[in-house]
Amino acid sequence: MKIRNHLITRHKTLPALALLFLLAACETKNDYDASGNFEADEVIVSAQQTGQLLAFSVQEGAELKEGEKVGQIDVKIPELQKQQTEASIAALKQKTGSSKDQTEVALKQLAVQESQLAQQMRERKRTENLVKADAATQKQLDDMDAAIDQMQKQIGVTRQQIKLYNYNAATQNRGILSEQSPLSVAAKQYQEQINRGQIINPLTGLVLTRYALKGEMTATGKPLYKIANMDTLTLKAYITGDKLAQIKTGQKVTVRIDAGEKKYKSYSGQIYWISAKAEFTPKTIQTKNERANLVYAMKVRVRNDGFLKIGMYGEVVLF
Structure with a gap:
């Protein structure tokens, strides 16, 4: 009778143990859709x-x-080179000439000549009247015309000299100052260094x-x-092909990290990149379907509250 009761008890215990194992298996079953590691844009x-x-x-x-x-x-050498170049530029400016002094002398001479010409013109008018009154000879009038002609030629020469002074000074200065442009560029290069x-x-x-x-x-x-920049990190996660149709760029997802034994810390994330090609599952990545050989990479942007670190493991939950 005892043997029979023992068999009945054992028969009732076996289904209970099987149920416990099944529940345990359900508890250990992965409840995330993708996993990976956190990255940052390193410079x-x-x-x-x-x-x-x-x-x-x-x-x-x-x-x-x-x-x-x-x-x-240490930039002592380019500093000295810049100083030398600036000194050369200053020296060029000192070499430039001015026609001011020569021009002023010529202008004074021109003023005197024009005054003399005006006086000669008045004398000619007076002489012409004297010739009409037979008080002067024609030769005197001809001499006066010759003097006026000579003075007009002298005035023309003086005016030409003024133009020549200005032209020569400008030409000389252009030649000197043409060396300044490459020196100025060199000074800027040294400043950049x-x-x-x-x-x-x-x-x-x-x-x-x-x-x-x-x-x-x-x-x-x-x-x-x-x-x-650690303010926002990227979780590069891998998802199996059967889940690919459930994600898109811009989609909001839940990202979580381990926070102690059987505890998680969750964050809001957004998918901003999905790979167009499948690749073999990296050795460091776990998937729900351990038999999956090919996965797709995706990147999720997550705002960092200070607890996220580069290389830390993270999981993605779609729903």
């Missing part, structure tokens, strides 16, 4: 000038503002890695530090 800031790092205040983990000066490269000696942070963000130290020699293009 490597490089030197734009060759020289010694006279100052460099960048520290890993520091928050930097856009436009903030974080270092200075001086400006590039300042290390200006290009964006607001967190310093991830520092590659140089104060006092080191650097060269154009050599990396100095890596920075990323």
